[in-house]
């Protein structure tokens with residue numbers, strides 16, 4: 001398969017999902033080209049996380065289709081979607097709490113080539129160890145490699161969450177509010193990290209902090225009450241009257 | 253809506269907790285295992301100690317057999333967070349399988365063990381596929397149900413199992429080795445039987461240690477910690493759990509076969525009544541290693557043999573000891589030695605300074 005800038009990694013068409021009476025995601029379409037950094041913004045409860053879950057196969061869409069790298073992945077189970085090269089970090093930190101930082105990342109790193117190996121010790125698989133160390137280095141957790149994950153600070157746990165996603169060597173990285181609950185310096189470091197990661201991997205991220213998103217995103221989708229309110233470049237979003245209104249008043 | 257087997261996709265929050273079985277699986281005692289290959293050396297030491305200090309040879313051999321069985325169960329309980337309430341099923345099945353082979357087919361010890369372990373591997377695949385459709389306490393209940401079912405079949409299917417009476421008069425197994433033929437007679441030559449059992453147990457134990465150290469074994473522990481995230485890394489989490497269920501079942505089947513060879517008898521008692529006992533051995537010894545449950549089995553059997561001689565209601569005392577253990581040191585005996593004591597010593601040193 002030939003890859004070039006402009007090829008679509010992700011293509012969602014008319015995704016729709018209701019929970020009881022709540023129309024959480026209402027006919028949303030999305031196109032993410034290879035190499036881009038695409039952001040999704042919207043007020044609380046506007047359906048951002050649900051949209052992610054529809055893409056990853058957590059939740060089945062009522063209607064609509066998802067194509068990833070040219071393949072239809074609608075309705076595929078989450079683990080299979082992950083194997084195709086789509087990794088996600090979580091809005092609510094999701095790590096392996098009683099395992100060490102190194103072990104957390106290694107679990108993800110070995111998934112690609114050594115998932116179900118039971119006849120040799122994990123410690124002896126050099127390629128996996130190297131990949132794990134590389135990711136820890138890149139995320140800045142190398143010094144904490146032997147710390148049990150639940151003993152990390154909140155900010156470091158957020159980064160470990162991201163490290164696990166990254167270690168699977170995905171083609172598309174979904175980040176659900178990677179800076180949630182972080183202090184300003186931690187946020188700045190994470191933003192820098194995300195930008196750096198974007199050099200090798202396509203990123204689709206949800207973010208609440210407008211200043212963050214307006215500086216780093218190539219393209220922004222604005223969700224409101226489950227619907228796509230607007231999509232455009234950061235400049236277009238900044239100047240859009242409806243978006244301003246939603247963000248200033250919280251509702252229309 | 254979603255597949256019933258998978259916990260609700262609640263975006264990160266662990267699926268509903270609260271059940272006792274889950275508490276057993278998730279408390280800190282099940283933390284990262286420190287001792288890995290050193291466990292093999294510990295097991296050799298323990299076997300030697302048992303050989304020289306336990307006067308009753310049948311009890312000494314039984315300790316090895318129960319120890320192996322409990323260590324295998326801990327793959328599920330401690331490493332997998334899957335608390336089986338029905339681990340008597342594979343043990344009893346292995347016992348009957350070995351007994352029937354020795355009675356009706358051949359007196360080969362190898363064949364008896366092979367059939368006990370092999371047939372149980374196949375059965376585990378079927379039972380596991382059903383039980384693992386649920387997790388947590390529902391999984392536990394399903395394993396219990398299957399063990400009950402097995403018990404009733406063993407009771408009713410008289411022509412094969414001889415029901416209440418059990419299979420008695422199982423012939424002494426013969427061990428064919430290159431160049432030598434050895435009678436495995438636990439009564440007349442207990443030392444040979446002990447050494448043979450020790451070798452088998454050590455080899456299987458080593459294989460289990462390798463399993464826990466392998467990528468697959470690591471994933472098993474990761475699933476215990478957070479199944480949702482393990483799935484997000486691309487793992488078929490049910491497959492890993494099922495494989496472990498088969499390993500634990502196969503080991504238990506082998507242990508049951510050895511137990512039948514040791515006693516030349518298989519029956520409803522004690523085989524089918526041990527699901528709780530083996531779980532107690534695991535928790536008593538500690539869930540963070542494979543050696544812990546082995547130690548738990550040895551200690552339990554020591555307690556049982558010394559208490560049952562002096563008290564009619566010895567089970568009451570064992571029960572009380574067990575409750576105290578769980579409340580006072582949930583990491584079990586081995587956890588006490590490797591985790592709690594060192595941290596106490598460290599704290600003591602700090603305050604002394």
Ligand SMILES: Nc1ncnc2c1ncn2[C@@H]1O[C@H](COP(=O)(O)OP(=O)(O)OP(=O)(O)O)[C@@H](O)[C@H]1O
Nearest residue numbers: 019022024042043044045046047048049050051091
């Ligand atoms: N599993 C579910 N069952 C019922 N309702 C749900 C479920 N998941 C989401 N919802 C509802 O769907 C709507 C969208 O929720 P979602 O979590 O996608 O919003 P969000 O944009 O990610 O919000 P936030 O910024 O707070 O993270 C909300 O009203 C939420 O209550």
Ligand SMILES: [Mg+2]
Nearest residue numbers: 048049050091
């Ligand atoms: Mg959200």
